[in-house]
Amino acid sequence: MEQAFFLADAELQEALAGLSAQADVWVPASDARKPGLVRFRRFQPGLTVRLDARSLVSAKEVLFPRSETLLRFTKEKDLSVPAGHRIHLDDARTVRPVVVFGCRPCDARGFLTFDPVFTKGPYRDPYYSERREKTTFVSLVCRDADAACFCSAVGSGPADPEGSDAQLIPVDGGYVLRPVTERGAALLEPIGRTAAPEQIREAQDVLDQVGRETVGEGSLTTLAEAFRARFQDPAFWHAHIDKCLSCGLCTFVCPTCYCFTITDEARGLNGERIRSWDACMFPHFTLEASGHNPRPSKVERYRNRVGHKFSYFPARYGQVACCGCGRCVRHCPVSVDIRAVVRDLPAQEEAHA
Amino acid sequence: MPKVVTNDNPYLPHMGTIREIIQETPNIKTFRIVLDDPEEMAAFRFEPGQVGQLSVFGVGESTFVINSPPTRREYLQFSVMKTGEVTRALHRLSEGDPIGVRAPLGNSFPVDELKGKDILFVGGGIGMAPLRTLLLTMADRREEFGDITVIYGARSPQDLCYRYEFDEWKAAGVNLILTVDREFPGWEERVGFVPTVLAEEAPSPFNRVAITCGPPIMIKFVLAGLKELGYEDDQILTTLERRMKCGIGLCGRCNIGDTYVCVDGPVFSNTQLRRMVSEL
Amino acid sequence: MSEKNERQLRIVGFLCNWCSYGGADTAGVCRFKQPPLLRIIRIPCTGRMDPLFVVKALAQGADGVLVSGCHPKDCHYAVGNFYARRRLELVKRFLPFVGLDPRRFHYTWVSASEGQRWQEVVTEFSAVIQELGPNPGIGADTPMETAGQAASAFA
């Protein structure tokens, strides 16, 4: 650790306020009315920042809002054309710099699933890409994995710096801030003082210790083939999925689920075309106008969800579309466990436990 | 008002105007669309089989094949069957109305690979639309291709699209075989389902490629019929349809396994279809 | 705020085709003077009334919702308004729980011949709405739609 800064616990609010002068700063925070409910919120002085708690929803909405305007359309009178009006389109957008501060490594890493899809093409998504370019991730080295966490099983880990621009390492009395990228270094410089050698040593110890921890069993990254072999095994899918309620909770809390819908919300010829979160678990997702639905029941829908993350996405982009945050497992109303489903893929018929 | 029209936004439609609407069948209309910007229209290039997203602002977008051939560029033609929300809205539009177009999207028929070959088109109902763009491309470059046989069927004579240009097709040296599901007064062409007519005609697979599009049940029996006639998987091309939103490989719904119909298709060979997971 | 106060108040009226729509017509033909707040949506029967019509109109900022049908026992379809009055009473009692003012919703029965009564109903309810002023609806963070648009949502 060549370069590092120290931020005392007591200085956290001040540092966040300082960052907020140039950027929207998103932090995990709890509601006054619901202390147990931690979500990413825009920092403002007085907000109860909760670096100690895992957030319910990932930081996904920072770069990929639940609902955003792609373009606005307005009807403009023009008697020179036969219709008597034209449609004016406006896709103007302003992008503010963003800092995601205190997310967990899995949250930052989640965007590595978005990046190849939204920024590389064949078509580049300008809305995501422009925000992405102006976003800095400061992730907190994670020391409180629970029974639903499995980041190590997807090739990450509780101290994974991948996807983060800087790391927050808890030490006595505060945090050591360690830059990972140049952008991270530029961000940290003004908010922390240079860490003392013993603080750096302590931070390095934490990093080493956490880095050695394994969160989640086995490896879920090489099961693309097993998935294809299981594709047409209804008994397997029923055994795992009969209890699924087919709601969209798992996809909405997921840091890597990026499927969306596009709808026009308008009165007459004035309105907006918006992009909003959609879920592969919803029947309408693939329902065609003719009434045909290629994924008519939760079995096909959940199979596609597993396939997308652990087979199709690796085939296209060379990595699994899962960061192991465990939210889909933790928050599922009926505790469907995607780890168990994926782990059982290669097993022989009898192992449907 | 901020100035827009950034060319790098794949979600931003090009504005066009409906020049002409043709009522093809009781529930299918053909739209001939010209982009409003003459330079854009002049520069517009596409390959046969590629699709476009038509926007009815306030209702939404839907995907249709550009069924005019790239060899004829005074307008872009789309045929629309009234089925859902957007297609109903499209059917309510009039000539002269503004319309949004995002095109071209998707892959196309491998025209160069088809050169020098005999061609068999097998179409049913609205499924003739994607075949038409290729058929007319070939008609306009007739000498580059061998025999062109078209088997085109619909439920009834009035459900056949493009009736007004059948003579033009024949004049271009296309062997056009028309069929309807049952007898109708005044109908003098074939009677019977498309796969049946295919079996009766039995076009030789030798140096031939079959291109088929139609309702799923027809496709199923046509594929079986072609196999019966000795066609290999890579001699058969078809186009797939899925519910689409973005059309550019992002929104996640039109996949069949790891294949995205919107960017990897809509044109697939039977060899490719067989490699996909079975989720049609 | 002043802009809000100047906004013309709107009442969405759901009138059954057989009685109250006729009653409103009778009132019009007889040239009974009525306040101009009401926008009428004709429904085949009050049995068609989905309580959600009431909730959606009020949530979107309609200043009042008036439902009127045939008198009980006089329904064109015999029993439509018997079903309706259960639903309407239920929603009337539910509105205040979610923060919508129940005084903004009124349901009543007016026959085709009761032009005079229709005039009274509209006048009285309009006075209530005038007194209450504009309805903030639910979710002011949503792009504001006018009450007129709220009415057209059902068209």
Next chain:
Amino acid sequence: MDTLHAHLEALFDDLELVIGWETGYEPLRPTPAFLRSREDLSRLVWNPLCAPNLSVYLPGILKDAKETGKKIGVCLKGCDSRSLGALVQEGFVERERLYVVGLPCPGTVDPEALAEARKSSAPVTHVSFRDGLLAITSRDGTEEIELERVLARRCRRCRHPNPLHADVILGDPVPPRRTEPSFSDVDAVEAMSLEERRAYWEEELSRCLRCYACRNACPLCVCRDRCLAESRTPKWTTQRDGVRDKFLFHMIHALHLAGRCTECGECERVCPVGIPVALFKEKMARIALELWDYQAGTDPAATPPLQTFDPSETGI
């Protein structure tokens, strides 16, 4: 537990499958289990953490079930059994195709309250329940926590801990916490002014993700894949992220449950952002009680009040 296993073992030849609960990814999370073989029965668990209302699966599973003449076994708590009653009332479930095992319920746990009550936050390795005490074991040792302290809100107002409509009741009856309908949480909302109530719901509902877990977990939301809330024609809600659309969705859910909701509280239990959505339905239930003296799901022969009428009723 032993009684439950033994009972189902003895009957298993006559059952197509048994729907119950098994240990999920940790002992704190029992998860619905579809047990199709005799050996599977050993996975069954039953304790105050068995929160999911299994009646939600019944219409679907009966529709898909092969006609083997065998019954489908299902374990139901008291509140779950009322949902079954309502489904039978409305014709979505044929009671005679089920074998209902009624389990008198001491109450279920509110996971958030439990997390607060626990001293340790370590992953749990074992859970047991006896005499009103939960014994929770982790690497930090075993903690004993009174169920009463960590009870879910729905259970604090429970009048039906003992299942109705069951073929067999396994276990001793549990004295109900309430003998009369209790609406104290509804009262608390109603104590606010109209303005405050609007602000309260706007703030609560602003958190809604529209994941529709509340709807899908609801045993009485029988439209399933054809929900009005997602319909575009007619269009009830937009895809905007504003409170109004969230509000409208919840109104659709609540009003469609008017006179039908059996107050099982699943909608609220599954909400990831902690919106007290069951209050809407509790208010509806109270109105149904006041107007028509009706309690959904208690009498399988009764007609839900909004599906019938009474020409003689006055005052409405």
